[in-house]
Amino acid sequence: MSSLSWWLEVALRIVVIFAAFLVVPLVVGQMEHKAMAHMQGRLGPMEAGGFHGWAQLIADGVKFAQKESVVPDAADRTVFQIAPAVALIPYLLALLVIPIGPGTQVGVALDLGLFFALAVMGLAVIGPLMAGWSSGNKYSLLGGLRSAAQLMAYELPMLLSAASVAMAAGTLSLPGILDAWHWYWLPWQLIGGFVFFTAGLAELQRPPFDMPVADSELIFGAFTEYTGLRFALFLLAEYAGIVVLCLLTSVLYLGGWHGPFAEQHLGWVWTLVKTFLLAFVVIWLRVSYPRLRADQLQKFAWTVLIPLSLAQLAITGVVRVL
């Protein structure tokens, strides 16, 4: 392959991933607006853009961009300002290694893709902690404290259940895991999938694990003092996190581009369908589930999820050896 076409390919991949990074979270956000509204007997946004308010989030983005960006006097300026970037960029990096189709339909086919994705997702959680501490606001600090306690409890089950899939496939490469995938992995890795998805929700602080941003207690947790574009970046990070979590769950536990038919040509469609179904579940949970209290959160992680993920590891090991 000539050097020029290589560079072209790299540039094209980066552009496609960046575009997906900017667009797909907005689609999920719009889906949340509409699905939540209909579940609550409302219509949701109907005006912006004409057809069923499809441009609502673009209008929101324009609004956020026009607002003044305020840094409180008591805040730690530098940390306060770079926190949104720390929260957002890791999800972009994670998107790079997740395959959406067979063969070369992946940003970078990393040998340790699963490890890389989990490592950068672990970095993203530092953003809210930085925001909570640097805001100089006790509600923000409490929010940061709560998210740190939550993260420490939910990181372990997430890693253990991901390790189960890696054990089943015998590789840490995400395309490699999908190549090894068979339909019977669905029941085999079911518990792990449940643990991974639940722990991921907790890591993203989505309901019912949204105690760090509980609006009735802490205003908006670590993000209370943020305004304008930086606040919008935190929101974007939340939805990008949903996209990455749903993509990873569908790749690891639901077979990614595998489907009943047309796998080779339309594999990416299967990935997207599964991802959006999972994203719908995320939204559904927000509308239908009450928020867990701090002690319930911890208890759920340590007494339910971690034993379950250990059981999944044992099941995987036994089936592998048999």
Add this chain to the structure above:
Amino acid sequence: MATHSYLSPTGVEIAFVLVGLVVLGSGLLVVTLKNLVHAALWLIVCMGGIGIEYLLLGAEMVAWIQVLIYGGAVIVLFLFGLMLTKAPIGRTEELDVAHRWPAVLVGLGAAGTLVTVTVQAYQHTWFEPRDALALGSSEGLGTALFHYWVLPFEALSVLLLAALVGAIALSRARREDDGPDELPGEAQA
């Protein structure tokens, strides 16, 4: 091998030295800054830099473990501890400890020993970074770890378990000492 010289460095070596300088600088900031949370945040840079060094040496698996465990989990633990106790915005003056200079001496001594030992042991050995790639992959590392180094690995896990049990025992013992000070409901918990 005599064909390799340190006087005509390759791109990897230059990058290695530059990242090493970043690691050294951020490490110095971690121990000298008066602002505790800033120090913890610079520790992320330091850990990330070490991760990049591992990557440059071809140890991909160790690099991502470094980012996952030290860059992510340990820092979250640090920040949680800082926020839980006290994390004032601004400088913390009471950080000036009396044994600062002995600590510097011990640090320099340890670093000197490590550098001397490493240089003495490997000064005539040449590692080609590209040849190390197979060793640094998950397969290579797993094979090495569980074929040849299984005993030290298990010894380390026993050590960690002992440390865990010790930490629990220490914290329990102290609680029994201040028994009368406990809140009524806490005794059962």
